[in-house]
Amino acid sequence: MHINTDLIEEPEYWNVRTPKEIEQVMKDFGISKDTAVIVYGEPSPAARVATTLLWAGVDEVHVLDGNLKAWTDMGYATSSSTEIAKPIDDVGVAVPANPEYIISLPEQIIEKQKDPNFKLVSIRSWDEFTGKVSGYSYIERVGEPKGAVWGRDEFDYVDDNGKIISIDEAQKIWNEWGVTKDNEISFYCGTGWRAAIPFLIAYQEGWTNVTLFDGGWYVWQMNPELPVQLGDPRENTNN
Numbered sequence: 001m002h003i004n005t006d007l008i009e010e011p012e013y014w015n016v017r018t019p020k021e022i023e024q025v026m027k028d029f030g031i032s033k034d035t036a037v038i039v040y041g042e043p044s045p046a047a048r049v050a051t052t053l054l055w056a057g058v059d060e061v062h063v064l065d066g067n068l069k070a071w072t073d074m075g076y077a078t079s080s081s082t083e084i085a086k087p088i089d090d091v092g093v094a095v096p097a098n099p100e101y102i103i104s105l106p107e108q109i110i111e112k113q114k115d116p117n118f119k120l121v122s123i124r125s126w127d128e129f130t131g132k133v134s135g136y137s138y139i140e141r142v143g144e145p146k147g148a149v150w151g152r153d154e155f156d157y158v159d160d161n162g163k164i165i166s167i168d169e170a171q172k173i174w175n176e177w178g179v180t181k182d183n184e185i186s187f188y189c190g191t192g193w194r195a196a197i198p199f200l201i202a203y204q205e206g207w208t209n210v211t212l213f214d215g216g217w218y219v220w221q222m223n224p225e226l227p228v229q230l231g232d233p234r235e236n237t238n239n
Helices: 019-029 043-056 067-073 106-112 167-175 196-204 216-220
Strands: 002-004 036-040 060-063 118-122 184-188 210-213
Touching: 019 043, 036 043, 036 067, 043 060, 043 196, 106 118, 106 184, 167 196, 184 196, 196 210
Parallel strands: 002 036, 036 060, 118 184, 184 210
Antiparallel strands: none
16 A cells, blocks of 8 residues: 555644544555555655554555655656545554554653663754754744754755665764664654654664654643753753
8 A cells, every 4th residue: 555645634733643543544544454555755744654654553664765756767657546545444453552652742751861871862953953943833932852962854864866864874963962772762853753754764773762752842842841952952051
């Protein structure tokens, strides 16, 4: 089954929907735990959908690297007709089957930060990370969760052909801020889309120490009592 994420409408808010809602989406699209799913679209929404399906419990999920262009460049056929999914009644798994892939609440992040081996990695632009801009028209506050390190923006994970970089290239990015495979890592961005890309890179390599902090800065900044950092944390220790 192929899912074109370019055709999926934006939700009214940005967190992964409830298990009940995701299960219903799977039923509507005829996706069970045993369905092989190939997702294509722009990198961040495709990664977001793929991560959600893995979290839900689909055993085999792939992202078409390079999007539809990679498909057509290889000479494979396309169709202009609309394919209608055949709904199913049972997805064959209790959703979510893999709740450990996604962290939903800032309080969970704060608890994990008590462990010095934990790294909260921002997948946002430098101007977002240092608090110059929020990055979103609907988010007024600027800054990052206290203790976050920078993992660069989504564009650093995509090459000139629209394909995702290798784990070796990704590790070079993470090493810049002292993030290694030995750490427990949670990637986040503004609303959980961009951060799904590095999560999947590590997941594909079999890393079991990575999570997606769903909601990211959007959820964090809603609570004025949560600690926030501004500027370059390597230079400013008084945030």
